[in-house]
Amino acid sequence: MPPALKIGNASGFWGDQPGAPARLVAEQPDLDYLTLDYLAEVSLSIMASMRAQDPAAGYARDFVDAVRSLCPFWSAGGRTKVVTNAGGLDPEACARACVAVLRAANLAHLRVAAVAGDDVLATLKSAAGGFASLDTGAPLSTVAARLVTANAYLGAGVIADALLAGADIVITGRVADPSLTVGPCAARFGWSAADHDSLAGATVAGHLVECGTQACGGYSTDWLDLADNLSIGFPVAEVSADGSCVVTKPAGSGGAVSVQTVKEQLLYEVGDPGSYLSPDATVSFLTLRAEAVGADRVRVSGATGRAPPDSYKVSATYRDGYRAHGMVTVFGHDAVRKARRAGDGVLHRLRREGCVFRETLVECLGTGASVRGIASRMSDTHLVETVLRVSVAADEREPVERFAKEIAPLVTCGPQGVTGYASGRPKVLPIFGYWPTLVPRSAVAPSFRIVNAARP
Amino acid sequence: MIPLREIAFARSGDKGSSANIAVFARTPAAYGWLRGHLTEAAVEAYFRPLGVGRVTRYDVPNLEAVNFVLTGVLAGGGSRSLRVDAQGKALGMALLELQVDYPESK
Numbered sequence: 001m002p003p004a005l006k007i008g009n010a011s012g013f014w015g016d017q018p019g020a021p022a023r024l025v026a027e028q029p030d031l032d033y034l035t036l037d038y039l040a041e042v043s044l045s046i047m048a049s050m051r052a053q054d055p056a057a058g059y060a061r062d063f064v065d066a067v068r069s070l071c072p073f074w075s076a077g078g079r080t081k082v083v084t085n086a087g088g089l090d091p092e093a094c095a096r097a098c099v100a101v102l103r104a105a106n107l108a109h110l111r112v113a114a115v116a117g118d119d120v121l122a123t124l125k126s127a128a129g130g131f132a133s134l135d136t137g138a139p140l141s142t143v144a145a146r147l148v149t150a151n152a153y154l155g156a157g158v159i160a161d162a163l164l165a166g167a168d169i170v171i172t173g174r175v176a177d178p179s180l181t182v183g184p185c186a187a188r189f190g191w192s193a194a195d196h197d198s199l200a201g202a203t204v205a206g207h208l209v210e211c212g213t214q215a216c217g218g219y220s221t222d223w224l225d226l227a228d229n230l231s232i233g234f235p236v237a238e239v240s241a242d243g244s245c246v247v248t249k250p251a252g253s254g255g256a257v258s259v260q261t262v263k264e265q266l267l268y269e270v271g272d273p274g275s276y277l278s279p280d281a282t283v284s285f286l287t288l289r290a291e292a293v294g295a296d297r298v299r300v301s302g303a304t305g306r307a308p309p310d311s312y313k314v315s316a317t318y319r320d321g322y323r324a325h326g327m328v329t330v331f332g333h334d335a336v337r338k339a340r341r342a343g344d345g346v347l348h349r350l351r352r353e354g355c356v357f358r359e360t361l362v363e364c365l366g367t368g369a370s371v372r373g374i375a376s377r378m379s380d381t382h383l384v385e386t387v388l389r390v391s392v393a394a395d396e397r398e399p400v401e402r403f404a405k406e407i408a409p410l411v412t413c414g415p416q417g418v419t420g421y422a423s424g425r426p427k428v429l430p431i432f433g434y435w436p437t438l439v440p441r442s443a444v445a446p447s448f449r450i451v452n453a454a455r456p
Numbered sequence: 457m458i459p460l461r462e463i464a465f466a467r468s469g470d471k472g473s474s475a476n477i478a479v480f481a482r483t484p485a486a487y488g489w490l491r492g493h494l495t496e497a498a499v500e501a502y503f504r505p506l507g508v509g510r511v512t513r514y515d516v517p518n519l520e521a522v523n524f525v526l527t528g529v530l531a532g533g534g535s536r537s538l539r540v541d542a543q544g545k546a547l548g549m550a551l552l553e554l555q556v557d558y559p560e561s562k
Binding site: 265269289361 | 465467503525535536540541545546
Protein backbone atom coordinates (compact mmCIF):
# COMPACT_ATOMS: atom_id res chain seq x y z
CA MET A 1 0.00 0.00 0.00
CA PRO A 2 1.40 3.45 -0.85
CA PRO A 3 2.22 5.72 2.10
CA ALA A 4 -0.52 7.99 3.43
CA LEU A 5 -0.82 11.41 1.86
CA LYS A 6 -0.33 14.21 4.39
CA ILE A 7 -2.74 17.07 3.76
CA GLY A 8 -2.86 20.08 6.04
CA ASN A 9 -5.24 23.02 6.18
CA ALA A 10 -4.17 26.50 7.26
CA SER A 11 -7.18 28.61 6.34
CA GLY A 12 -10.74 27.75 7.28
CA PHE A 13 -12.29 30.92 5.87
CA TRP A 14 -11.47 34.30 4.31
CA GLY A 15 -10.09 36.12 7.33
CA ASP A 16 -8.40 33.23 9.14
CA GLN A 17 -4.95 33.66 10.78
CA PRO A 18 -2.60 35.16 8.15
CA GLY A 19 0.49 33.56 9.72
CA ALA A 20 -0.94 30.04 9.69
CA PRO A 21 0.27 28.74 6.28
CA ALA A 22 3.96 29.51 6.89
CA ARG A 23 3.70 28.31 10.49
CA LEU A 24 2.13 24.99 9.51
CA VAL A 25 4.78 24.10 6.93
CA ALA A 26 7.51 25.16 9.36
CA GLU A 27 6.03 22.85 12.02
CA GLN A 28 5.32 20.04 9.56
CA PRO A 29 7.71 20.35 6.59
CA ASP A 30 6.85 16.86 5.29
CA LEU A 31 3.31 17.90 4.33
CA ASP A 32 2.43 16.76 0.82
CA TYR A 33 -0.33 19.31 0.40
CA LEU A 34 -1.53 22.48 2.04
CA THR A 35 -5.19 23.38 1.47
CA LEU A 36 -6.48 26.90 2.03
CA ASP A 37 -10.23 27.56 2.06
CA TYR A 38 -11.48 31.10 1.56
CA LEU A 39 -15.07 30.78 0.34
CA ALA A 40 -18.14 30.78 2.58
CA GLU A 41 -21.63 30.79 1.09
CA VAL A 42 -21.71 34.50 0.32
CA SER A 43 -17.99 35.26 -0.08
CA LEU A 44 -18.30 35.48 -3.84
CA SER A 45 -20.92 38.21 -3.57
CA ILE A 46 -18.56 40.20 -1.33
CA MET A 47 -15.89 39.77 -4.02
CA ALA A 48 -18.41 40.92 -6.60
CA SER A 49 -19.02 44.17 -4.73
CA MET A 50 -15.26 44.67 -4.24
CA ARG A 51 -14.71 44.04 -7.94
CA ALA A 52 -17.29 46.71 -8.75
CA GLN A 53 -14.87 49.21 -7.14
CA ASP A 54 -11.67 47.59 -8.42
CA PRO A 55 -11.67 45.17 -11.38
CA ALA A 56 -8.59 43.41 -9.96
CA ALA A 57 -10.33 42.51 -6.69
CA GLY A 58 -12.30 39.45 -7.78
CA TYR A 59 -10.31 37.00 -5.66
CA ALA A 60 -8.94 36.59 -2.12
CA ARG A 61 -5.83 38.75 -2.14
CA ASP A 62 -4.90 37.33 1.24
CA PHE A 63 -3.85 34.21 -0.65
CA VAL A 64 -1.21 36.11 -2.59
CA ASP A 65 0.23 37.18 0.75
CA ALA A 66 0.12 33.54 1.86
CA VAL A 67 2.12 32.54 -1.24
CA ARG A 68 4.64 35.28 -0.44
CA SER A 69 4.94 33.95 3.11
CA LEU A 70 5.61 30.43 1.79
CA CYS A 71 8.39 31.44 -0.63
CA PRO A 72 11.23 31.11 1.92
CA PHE A 73 10.05 27.55 2.67
CA TRP A 74 10.07 26.63 -1.01
CA SER A 75 13.41 28.37 -1.57
CA ALA A 76 14.88 26.25 1.21
CA GLY A 77 13.76 23.08 -0.54
CA GLY A 78 10.22 22.64 0.80
CA ARG A 79 8.05 20.63 -1.59
CA THR A 80 4.53 21.07 -0.22
CA LYS A 81 1.98 21.76 -2.95
CA VAL A 82 -0.99 24.07 -2.45
CA VAL A 83 -4.65 23.69 -3.38
CA THR A 84 -6.99 26.62 -2.71
CA ASN A 85 -10.32 28.13 -3.72
CA ALA A 86 -8.87 31.63 -3.31
CA GLY A 87 -9.53 32.30 -6.99
CA GLY A 88 -13.05 33.35 -6.16
CA LEU A 89 -14.58 35.03 -9.21
CA ASP A 90 -11.27 35.32 -11.05
CA PRO A 91 -8.85 32.40 -10.57
CA GLU A 92 -6.80 33.50 -13.61
CA ALA A 93 -6.06 36.93 -12.10
CA CYS A 94 -5.25 35.33 -8.75
CA ALA A 95 -2.88 32.90 -10.50
CA ARG A 96 -1.14 35.70 -12.40
CA ALA A 97 -0.62 37.63 -9.15
CA CYS A 98 0.90 34.51 -7.57
CA VAL A 99 3.19 33.95 -10.57
CA ALA A 100 4.50 37.50 -10.15
CA VAL A 101 5.28 36.82 -6.49
CA LEU A 102 6.99 33.52 -7.33
CA ARG A 103 9.04 35.13 -10.09
CA ALA A 104 10.25 37.85 -7.71
CA ALA A 105 11.34 35.10 -5.31
CA ASN A 106 13.21 33.18 -8.03
CA LEU A 107 10.63 30.41 -7.86
CA ALA A 108 9.31 30.73 -11.41
CA HIS A 109 9.69 26.98 -11.88
CA LEU A 110 6.66 26.38 -9.63
CA ARG A 111 3.67 25.87 -11.88
CA VAL A 112 0.39 27.58 -11.07
CA ALA A 113 -2.92 26.27 -12.40
CA ALA A 114 -6.19 28.22 -12.61
CA VAL A 115 -9.45 26.27 -12.68
CA ALA A 116 -12.43 27.54 -14.68
CA GLY A 117 -15.96 26.43 -15.35
CA ASP A 118 -17.77 27.07 -12.09
CA ASP A 119 -19.28 30.39 -13.19
CA VAL A 120 -22.83 29.66 -14.41
CA LEU A 121 -24.22 33.19 -14.10
CA ALA A 122 -24.84 33.46 -17.84
CA THR A 123 -26.64 30.11 -17.83
CA LEU A 124 -28.99 31.24 -15.09
CA LYS A 125 -29.54 34.70 -16.56
CA SER A 126 -30.49 33.33 -19.96
CA ALA A 127 -32.73 30.58 -18.60
CA ALA A 128 -36.40 30.76 -19.49
CA GLY A 129 -37.38 28.80 -16.39
CA GLY A 130 -36.09 26.39 -13.80
CA PHE A 131 -33.39 27.01 -11.19
CA ALA A 132 -35.93 27.27 -8.37
CA SER A 133 -34.52 27.95 -4.92
CA LEU A 134 -33.72 24.78 -3.00
CA ASP A 135 -34.64 26.65 0.19
CA THR A 136 -38.02 28.08 -0.72
CA GLY A 137 -39.01 26.57 -4.07
CA ALA A 138 -39.51 30.09 -5.45
CA PRO A 139 -38.84 30.55 -9.19
CA LEU A 140 -35.63 32.27 -10.29
CA SER A 141 -37.62 34.94 -12.13
CA THR A 142 -38.33 36.63 -8.77
CA VAL A 143 -34.64 37.60 -8.45
CA ALA A 144 -33.16 37.05 -11.93
CA ALA A 145 -32.70 40.76 -12.68
CA ARG A 146 -30.73 41.23 -9.45
CA LEU A 147 -28.38 38.23 -9.72
CA VAL A 148 -24.78 39.03 -8.82
CA THR A 149 -23.04 35.66 -8.84
CA ALA A 150 -23.91 32.06 -9.66
CA ASN A 151 -21.25 29.41 -9.21
CA ALA A 152 -21.44 25.64 -9.32
CA TYR A 153 -19.62 23.64 -6.67
CA LEU A 154 -17.10 21.77 -8.84
CA GLY A 155 -15.58 18.51 -7.64
CA ALA A 156 -12.15 16.97 -7.23
CA GLY A 157 -11.70 15.76 -10.80
CA VAL A 158 -10.42 18.99 -12.31
CA ILE A 159 -8.07 19.53 -9.34
CA ALA A 160 -6.62 16.02 -9.77
CA ASP A 161 -6.19 16.67 -13.50
CA ALA A 162 -4.28 19.89 -12.84
CA LEU A 163 -2.00 18.15 -10.34
CA LEU A 164 -1.35 15.28 -12.74
CA ALA A 165 -0.40 17.87 -15.36
CA GLY A 166 2.33 19.06 -13.01
CA ALA A 167 0.77 21.96 -11.13
CA ASP A 168 2.40 22.92 -7.84
CA ILE A 169 -0.32 25.40 -6.90
CA VAL A 170 -3.95 24.88 -7.96
CA ILE A 171 -6.25 27.89 -7.68
CA THR A 172 -9.96 27.31 -8.10
CA GLY A 173 -13.09 29.38 -7.82
CA ARG A 174 -16.08 27.64 -6.28
CA VAL A 175 -15.46 23.97 -5.55
CA ALA A 176 -16.95 21.84 -2.81
CA ASP A 177 -14.74 22.50 0.22
CA PRO A 178 -13.77 18.82 0.77
CA SER A 179 -12.78 18.52 -2.89
CA LEU A 180 -9.65 20.57 -2.09
CA THR A 181 -8.53 17.45 -0.20
CA VAL A 182 -10.13 14.81 -2.43
CA GLY A 183 -8.34 16.16 -5.55
CA PRO A 184 -4.79 15.42 -4.32
CA CYS A 185 -5.90 11.99 -3.05
CA ALA A 186 -7.53 11.04 -6.35
CA ALA A 187 -4.39 12.15 -8.21
CA ARG A 188 -2.00 10.26 -5.93
CA PHE A 189 -3.99 7.04 -5.50
CA GLY A 190 -5.38 6.89 -9.02
CA TRP A 191 -9.00 6.62 -7.96
CA SER A 192 -11.66 6.60 -10.63
CA ALA A 193 -15.01 8.34 -10.30
CA ALA A 194 -16.50 4.94 -9.45
CA ASP A 195 -14.34 4.42 -6.34
CA HIS A 196 -17.21 5.72 -4.23
CA ASP A 197 -16.01 4.46 -0.83
CA SER A 198 -12.49 5.85 -1.24
CA LEU A 199 -13.83 9.16 -2.50
CA ALA A 200 -16.28 9.17 0.43
CA GLY A 201 -13.44 8.61 2.90
CA ALA A 202 -11.37 11.43 1.45
CA THR A 203 -14.45 13.66 1.44
CA VAL A 204 -14.79 13.01 5.17
CA ALA A 205 -11.09 13.83 5.63
CA GLY A 206 -11.56 17.05 3.66
CA HIS A 207 -14.66 17.95 5.64
CA LEU A 208 -12.71 17.41 8.88
CA VAL A 209 -9.85 19.76 8.00
CA GLU A 210 -11.64 22.39 5.88
CA CYS A 211 -12.42 24.64 8.86
CA GLY A 212 -8.86 24.92 10.11
CA THR A 213 -8.46 24.63 13.87
CA GLN A 214 -12.05 23.51 14.37
CA ALA A 215 -10.80 19.90 14.12
CA CYS A 216 -8.22 20.53 16.84
CA GLY A 217 -10.34 22.06 19.57
CA GLY A 218 -11.21 25.42 18.07
CA TYR A 219 -14.94 26.17 18.55
CA SER A 220 -15.26 23.15 20.85
CA THR A 221 -17.74 22.87 23.73
CA ASP A 222 -14.93 22.28 26.23
CA TRP A 223 -12.53 24.85 24.73
CA LEU A 224 -11.66 26.35 28.10
CA ASP A 225 -10.30 23.00 29.33
CA LEU A 226 -7.99 22.43 26.32
CA ALA A 227 -4.23 22.39 26.75
CA ASP A 228 -2.62 25.54 25.36
CA ASN A 229 -5.78 26.94 23.80
CA LEU A 230 -3.94 30.16 22.97
CA SER A 231 -2.17 28.57 20.01
CA ILE A 232 -4.35 25.76 18.71
CA GLY A 233 -2.68 23.89 15.87
CA PHE A 234 -4.06 23.62 12.35
CA PRO A 235 -5.08 20.11 11.29
CA VAL A 236 -3.34 17.50 9.18
CA ALA A 237 -5.16 14.54 7.63
CA GLU A 238 -3.02 11.53 6.74
CA VAL A 239 -5.17 9.92 4.06
CA SER A 240 -4.60 6.28 3.10
CA ALA A 241 -5.18 4.69 -0.28
CA ASP A 242 -8.53 3.30 0.92
CA GLY A 243 -9.76 6.79 1.87
CA SER A 244 -9.53 6.32 5.62
CA CYS A 245 -7.48 8.89 7.49
CA VAL A 246 -5.75 9.80 10.71
CA VAL A 247 -6.42 13.37 11.83
CA THR A 248 -3.60 14.96 13.76
CA LYS A 249 -1.80 18.28 14.30
CA PRO A 250 1.83 19.37 14.51
CA ALA A 251 3.77 18.32 17.60
CA GLY A 252 4.04 21.21 20.02
CA SER A 253 0.97 23.06 18.80
CA GLY A 254 -1.89 23.75 21.19
CA GLY A 255 -5.37 22.33 21.47
CA ALA A 256 -6.15 18.65 21.01
CA VAL A 257 -7.16 16.14 18.39
CA SER A 258 -9.42 13.82 20.38
CA VAL A 259 -12.43 11.68 19.60
CA GLN A 260 -14.49 14.56 20.99
CA THR A 261 -12.98 17.31 18.83
CA VAL A 262 -13.19 15.09 15.75
CA LYS A 263 -16.81 14.11 16.39
CA GLU A 264 -17.80 17.76 16.82
CA GLN A 265 -16.27 18.67 13.46
CA LEU A 266 -17.65 15.58 11.70
CA LEU A 267 -21.21 16.84 12.05
CA TYR A 268 -20.46 20.55 11.63
CA GLU A 269 -22.87 22.06 9.08
CA VAL A 270 -24.21 18.58 8.25
CA GLY A 271 -27.89 17.91 7.52
CA ASP A 272 -28.76 14.25 6.94
CA PRO A 273 -25.65 12.30 8.05
CA GLY A 274 -26.77 9.34 5.96
CA SER A 275 -26.62 11.38 2.79
CA TYR A 276 -23.90 14.05 2.76
CA LEU A 277 -23.92 15.45 -0.76
CA SER A 278 -20.72 16.32 -2.56
CA PRO A 279 -19.89 16.38 -6.27
CA ASP A 280 -17.43 13.51 -5.70
CA ALA A 281 -19.68 11.06 -3.83
CA THR A 282 -22.82 10.92 -1.73
CA VAL A 283 -21.40 9.97 1.65
CA SER A 284 -22.90 8.12 4.58
CA PHE A 285 -21.47 9.18 7.93
CA LEU A 286 -23.49 6.40 9.62
CA THR A 287 -20.78 3.81 9.03
CA LEU A 288 -17.88 5.93 10.29
CA ARG A 289 -15.67 4.91 13.18
CA ALA A 290 -13.60 7.46 15.10
CA GLU A 291 -10.96 6.00 17.42
CA ALA A 292 -7.93 7.39 19.22
CA VAL A 293 -4.76 5.72 17.94
CA GLY A 294 -2.13 7.85 19.67
CA ALA A 295 -1.55 11.22 21.28
CA ASP A 296 -3.51 13.78 19.23
CA ARG A 297 -4.16 11.13 16.60
CA VAL A 298 -7.68 9.99 15.71
CA ARG A 299 -8.34 7.45 13.01
CA VAL A 300 -11.54 7.95 11.00
CA SER A 301 -12.55 5.02 8.82
CA GLY A 302 -15.52 3.18 7.41
CA ALA A 303 -17.01 5.88 5.17
CA THR A 304 -19.34 4.52 2.53
CA GLY A 305 -20.13 6.29 -0.69
CA ARG A 306 -22.65 6.20 -3.50
CA ALA A 307 -22.62 7.86 -6.89
CA PRO A 308 -22.97 11.65 -6.57
CA PRO A 309 -26.07 13.45 -7.89
CA ASP A 310 -26.19 14.08 -11.63
CA SER A 311 -26.42 17.81 -10.99
CA TYR A 312 -24.06 20.32 -9.39
CA LYS A 313 -25.19 22.45 -6.50
CA VAL A 314 -25.09 26.14 -7.38
CA SER A 315 -24.65 28.97 -4.92
CA ALA A 316 -26.19 32.09 -6.46
CA THR A 317 -26.54 35.48 -4.84
CA TYR A 318 -28.64 38.53 -5.64
CA ARG A 319 -28.67 42.16 -4.53
CA ASP A 320 -31.24 42.74 -1.84
CA GLY A 321 -30.74 46.17 -0.26
CA TYR A 322 -28.46 47.44 2.48
CA ARG A 323 -27.92 47.06 6.20
CA ALA A 324 -25.85 48.51 9.02
CA HIS A 325 -25.28 47.75 12.68
CA GLY A 326 -24.31 50.34 15.29
CA MET A 327 -23.04 49.62 18.79
CA VAL A 328 -22.42 51.65 21.94
CA THR A 329 -21.83 50.59 25.53
CA VAL A 330 -24.26 51.73 28.21
CA PHE A 331 -23.09 51.71 31.84
CA GLY A 332 -24.98 52.52 35.03
CA HIS A 333 -28.06 51.57 37.00
CA ASP A 334 -31.00 50.50 34.80
CA ALA A 335 -28.47 50.05 31.97
CA VAL A 336 -30.70 47.75 29.94
CA ARG A 337 -33.81 49.96 30.19
CA LYS A 338 -31.74 52.98 29.20
CA ALA A 339 -30.10 51.18 26.31
CA ARG A 340 -33.36 49.89 24.90
CA ARG A 341 -34.96 53.35 25.18
CA ALA A 342 -31.96 54.97 23.49
CA GLY A 343 -32.03 52.45 20.64
CA ASP A 344 -35.74 52.97 20.10
CA GLY A 345 -35.04 56.72 20.09
CA VAL A 346 -32.55 56.43 17.21
CA LEU A 347 -35.14 54.62 15.11
CA HIS A 348 -37.89 57.06 16.14
CA ARG A 349 -35.86 60.10 15.06
CA LEU A 350 -35.02 58.54 11.70
CA ARG A 351 -38.61 57.56 10.94
CA ARG A 352 -39.78 61.03 11.86
CA GLU A 353 -37.35 62.34 9.26
CA GLY A 354 -38.87 60.07 6.63
CA CYS A 355 -36.44 57.14 6.56
CA VAL A 356 -38.11 53.90 5.52
CA PHE A 357 -36.66 50.64 6.83
CA ARG A 358 -38.00 47.21 6.01
CA GLU A 359 -36.55 45.73 9.18
CA THR A 360 -35.04 47.06 12.41
CA LEU A 361 -33.68 45.39 15.53
CA VAL A 362 -32.63 46.67 18.96
CA GLU A 363 -30.52 44.23 20.98
CA CYS A 364 -28.95 44.60 24.41
CA LEU A 365 -25.89 42.37 24.48
CA GLY A 366 -25.28 40.79 27.84
CA THR A 367 -28.92 39.81 28.29
CA GLY A 368 -28.81 36.62 26.22
CA ALA A 369 -29.47 38.52 22.98
CA SER A 370 -27.68 35.87 20.89
CA VAL A 371 -30.71 33.64 21.43
CA ARG A 372 -33.27 36.18 22.58
CA GLY A 373 -36.11 34.68 24.55
CA ILE A 374 -34.27 31.45 25.26
CA ALA A 375 -31.09 31.67 27.27
CA SER A 376 -31.86 34.75 29.29
CA ARG A 377 -33.17 33.21 32.44
CA MET A 378 -31.40 35.95 34.35
CA SER A 379 -33.10 39.20 35.11
CA ASP A 380 -32.07 42.25 33.09
CA THR A 381 -32.47 44.61 35.98
CA HIS A 382 -29.31 43.76 37.92
CA LEU A 383 -27.00 44.32 34.92
CA VAL A 384 -24.78 47.35 35.40
CA GLU A 385 -23.65 47.37 31.78
CA THR A 386 -24.86 46.33 28.33
CA VAL A 387 -23.84 46.83 24.73
CA LEU A 388 -26.64 48.43 22.75
CA ARG A 389 -26.70 47.10 19.18
CA VAL A 390 -29.10 48.75 16.74
CA SER A 391 -29.57 47.35 13.22
CA VAL A 392 -31.52 48.44 10.16
CA ALA A 393 -32.16 47.06 6.68
CA ALA A 394 -33.63 48.96 3.75
CA ASP A 395 -34.14 48.56 0.03
CA GLU A 396 -32.26 51.81 -0.65
CA ARG A 397 -28.82 52.86 0.52
CA GLU A 398 -29.72 56.39 1.60
CA PRO A 399 -31.71 55.67 4.81
CA VAL A 400 -29.01 53.24 5.94
CA GLU A 401 -26.36 55.92 5.39
CA ARG A 402 -28.51 58.28 7.42
CA PHE A 403 -28.79 55.70 10.23
CA ALA A 404 -25.02 55.34 10.38
CA LYS A 405 -24.75 59.00 11.39
CA GLU A 406 -27.24 58.70 14.24
CA ILE A 407 -25.34 56.35 16.59
CA ALA A 408 -22.52 58.54 17.93
CA PRO A 409 -24.91 61.37 18.92
CA LEU A 410 -26.21 59.07 21.67
CA VAL A 411 -23.17 60.18 23.64
CA THR A 412 -24.71 63.59 24.11
CA CYS A 413 -28.45 62.99 23.74
CA GLY A 414 -28.62 59.56 25.41
CA PRO A 415 -28.35 58.56 29.05
CA GLN A 416 -25.30 59.25 31.17
CA GLY A 417 -22.92 56.31 30.84
CA VAL A 418 -22.99 55.87 27.05
CA THR A 419 -19.41 55.06 26.10
CA GLY A 420 -17.36 52.88 23.79
CA TYR A 421 -18.39 54.83 20.70
CA ALA A 422 -14.91 55.60 19.37
CA SER A 423 -14.69 53.03 16.59
CA GLY A 424 -16.28 55.31 14.02
CA ARG A 425 -19.57 55.28 12.15
CA PRO A 426 -21.14 51.94 11.28
CA LYS A 427 -20.34 50.62 7.82
CA VAL A 428 -23.14 50.39 5.30
CA LEU A 429 -23.13 46.81 4.00
CA PRO A 430 -24.85 45.46 0.91
CA ILE A 431 -27.28 42.62 1.56
CA PHE A 432 -26.97 39.63 -0.71
CA GLY A 433 -29.76 37.12 -0.89
CA TYR A 434 -28.62 33.52 -1.04
CA TRP A 435 -30.12 31.38 -3.78
CA PRO A 436 -29.09 27.71 -3.72
CA THR A 437 -30.13 25.76 -6.78
CA LEU A 438 -29.04 22.92 -9.08
CA VAL A 439 -27.56 22.83 -12.57
CA PRO A 440 -27.23 19.67 -14.73
CA ARG A 441 -23.68 18.35 -14.94
CA SER A 442 -23.97 18.52 -18.72
CA ALA A 443 -24.24 22.32 -18.51
CA VAL A 444 -20.89 22.68 -16.72
CA ALA A 445 -17.45 22.07 -18.21
CA PRO A 446 -14.66 22.25 -15.61
CA SER A 447 -11.22 23.01 -17.04
CA PHE A 448 -7.79 24.19 -15.93
CA ARG A 449 -4.86 26.06 -17.40
CA ILE A 450 -1.29 26.22 -16.14
CA VAL A 451 -0.78 29.95 -16.46
CA ASN A 452 3.04 29.98 -16.44
CA ALA A 453 3.71 26.95 -18.59
CA ALA A 454 6.18 27.53 -21.40
CA ARG A 455 4.25 28.25 -24.59
CA PRO A 456 5.02 26.06 -27.61
CA MET B 457 -32.60 18.84 36.96
CA ILE B 458 -29.21 19.42 35.37
CA PRO B 459 -28.11 21.37 32.30
CA LEU B 460 -27.74 19.22 29.19
CA ARG B 461 -24.05 20.19 28.98
CA GLU B 462 -23.28 17.89 31.90
CA ILE B 463 -24.15 14.82 29.82
CA ALA B 464 -23.49 16.07 26.28
CA PHE B 465 -21.36 18.31 24.10
CA ALA B 466 -22.52 19.99 20.91
CA ARG B 467 -21.68 22.00 17.79
CA SER B 468 -23.92 24.20 15.69
CA GLY B 469 -23.49 25.46 12.13
CA ASP B 470 -25.43 27.34 9.46
CA LYS B 471 -26.82 26.46 6.06
CA GLY B 472 -28.50 29.50 4.59
CA SER B 473 -31.33 30.44 6.92
CA SER B 474 -31.34 27.05 8.62
CA ALA B 475 -28.93 25.59 11.16
CA ASN B 476 -27.91 22.24 12.52
CA ILE B 477 -27.06 21.36 16.09
CA ALA B 478 -25.22 18.10 16.65
CA VAL B 479 -25.51 16.85 20.23
CA PHE B 480 -23.03 14.18 21.39
CA ALA B 481 -23.42 12.04 24.50
CA ARG B 482 -20.56 12.11 26.98
CA THR B 483 -21.31 8.50 28.03
CA PRO B 484 -23.15 5.51 26.51
CA ALA B 485 -25.86 5.87 29.16
CA ALA B 486 -26.30 9.50 28.23
CA TYR B 487 -26.73 8.51 24.59
CA GLY B 488 -29.60 6.23 25.54
CA TRP B 489 -31.19 9.12 27.39
CA LEU B 490 -30.68 11.55 24.48
CA ARG B 491 -32.37 9.20 22.02
CA GLY B 492 -35.33 8.75 24.31
CA HIS B 493 -35.81 12.27 25.58
CA LEU B 494 -34.21 14.92 23.35
CA THR B 495 -37.02 14.83 20.81
CA GLU B 496 -37.79 17.01 17.81
CA ALA B 497 -40.77 18.40 19.73
CA ALA B 498 -38.60 19.34 22.73
CA VAL B 499 -36.05 21.14 20.56
CA GLU B 500 -38.75 22.87 18.53
CA ALA B 501 -40.42 24.14 21.69
CA TYR B 502 -37.10 25.35 23.11
CA PHE B 503 -36.19 27.38 20.01
CA ARG B 504 -39.70 28.67 19.27
CA PRO B 505 -38.79 32.23 20.44
CA LEU B 506 -36.34 32.40 17.49
CA GLY B 507 -39.06 31.58 14.99
CA VAL B 508 -37.83 28.10 14.13
CA GLY B 509 -39.81 26.15 11.53
CA ARG B 510 -39.63 22.39 11.11
CA VAL B 511 -37.13 20.53 13.33
CA THR B 512 -35.77 17.19 12.08
CA ARG B 513 -33.68 14.80 14.15
CA TYR B 514 -31.18 12.38 12.61
CA ASP B 515 -29.77 9.65 14.84
CA VAL B 516 -26.05 8.90 14.48
CA PRO B 517 -25.51 5.90 16.79
CA ASN B 518 -21.96 5.25 15.58
CA LEU B 519 -20.95 8.66 16.96
CA GLU B 520 -23.38 8.50 19.92
CA ALA B 521 -24.98 11.64 18.55
CA VAL B 522 -28.29 13.12 17.51
CA ASN B 523 -28.23 15.80 14.81
CA PHE B 524 -31.00 18.40 14.64
CA VAL B 525 -31.76 20.49 11.57
CA LEU B 526 -33.64 23.67 12.52
CA THR B 527 -35.34 25.15 9.48
CA GLY B 528 -35.49 28.93 9.21
CA VAL B 529 -34.10 29.54 12.69
CA LEU B 530 -31.56 32.15 11.54
CA ALA B 531 -34.00 34.81 10.26
CA GLY B 532 -32.30 34.98 6.87
CA GLY B 533 -28.85 33.73 7.85
CA GLY B 534 -25.37 35.14 7.49
CA SER B 535 -25.91 37.47 4.57
CA ARG B 536 -29.11 39.17 5.68
CA SER B 537 -30.11 38.52 9.29
CA LEU B 538 -29.83 41.57 11.53
CA ARG B 539 -29.28 39.43 14.63
CA VAL B 540 -25.95 39.43 16.44
CA ASP B 541 -25.82 35.65 15.96
CA ALA B 542 -26.73 35.54 12.29
CA GLN B 543 -24.87 32.27 11.75
CA GLY B 544 -26.11 30.19 14.64
CA LYS B 545 -22.76 30.03 16.42
CA ALA B 546 -24.53 30.28 19.79
CA LEU B 547 -27.27 27.71 19.19
CA GLY B 548 -25.25 24.72 20.41
CA MET B 549 -24.31 26.53 23.61
CA ALA B 550 -27.94 27.57 24.05
CA LEU B 551 -29.25 24.00 23.73
CA LEU B 552 -26.65 22.76 26.22
CA GLU B 553 -28.28 25.06 28.82
CA LEU B 554 -31.55 23.12 28.51
CA GLN B 555 -32.51 21.80 31.96
CA VAL B 556 -33.03 18.05 31.75
CA ASP B 557 -34.40 15.49 34.18
CA TYR B 558 -31.52 13.04 33.96
CA PRO B 559 -31.59 10.20 36.50
CA GLU B 560 -28.57 10.56 38.78
CA SER B 561 -28.07 6.81 38.98
CA LYS B 562 -26.85 6.87 35.40
